[in-house]
Amino acid sequence: MERDDLGALFGRVVRRLIAAERPLLEAHGLTMWEYSVLTHLAKQPTETQQALAAAIGYDKSRLIPLLDGLAGQGLLVREPDPANRRAHAVRLTPDGLARLEAARADIRAMEEELLSVLSAAEQRHLLAVLPRLAD
Numbered sequence: 001m002e003r004d005d006l007g008a009l010f011g012r013v014v015r016r017l018i019a020a021e022r023p024l025l026e027a028h029g030l031t032m033w034e035y036s037v038l039t040h041l042a043k044q045p046t047e048t049q050q051a052l053a054a055a056i057g058y059d060k061s062r063l064i065p066l067l068d069g070l071a072g073q074g075l076l077v078r079e080p081d082p083a084n085r086r087a088h089a090v091r092l093t094p095d096g097l098a099r100l101e102a103a104r105a106d107i108r109a110m111e112e113e114l115l116s117v118l119s120a121a122e123q124r125h126l127l128a129v130l131p132r133l134a135d
Contacts, residue, residue: 016114017111017114020110021035021107024103024106024110025103025107028099028102028103029073030099033056033066034066034069034070035100035103036058037052037056037058037067037070037076038070038076038092038096038097038099039100039104040052040055040056041076041090041092042097042100045090045091045092046089046090046091047090048081048084048087048088048089048090049063049064049078049087049088049090050087052090070096073095074093074095074096075093075095076091076092077090077091077093079091
């Protein structure tokens, strides 16, 4: 029996994850792109807006309204970059980190449920090899 292409398999998994994540994020007042911004900033807190757009794969021309919304909620701040006055550095606020951690806890619980069809060894192996494929 022939197996499905990787694109088809990953596509189904991604659609399933998105469908499961969307209501969890909405319960925390976040969109998937807002969650992506907060997640990235938790790793690299002083990114420029342009570097942030590139890092998360988001259209830089649409990033400003996204950041405006997060800043309006008090989840991040944008400050002039001391190294380049035309650029702005972006960082999480304590409220932004708290919102991210709460949303992430719900997402991790959902992921544990999704992965429960796999043995513990299969889960460890999958989580070990996926980053290699993603990079």
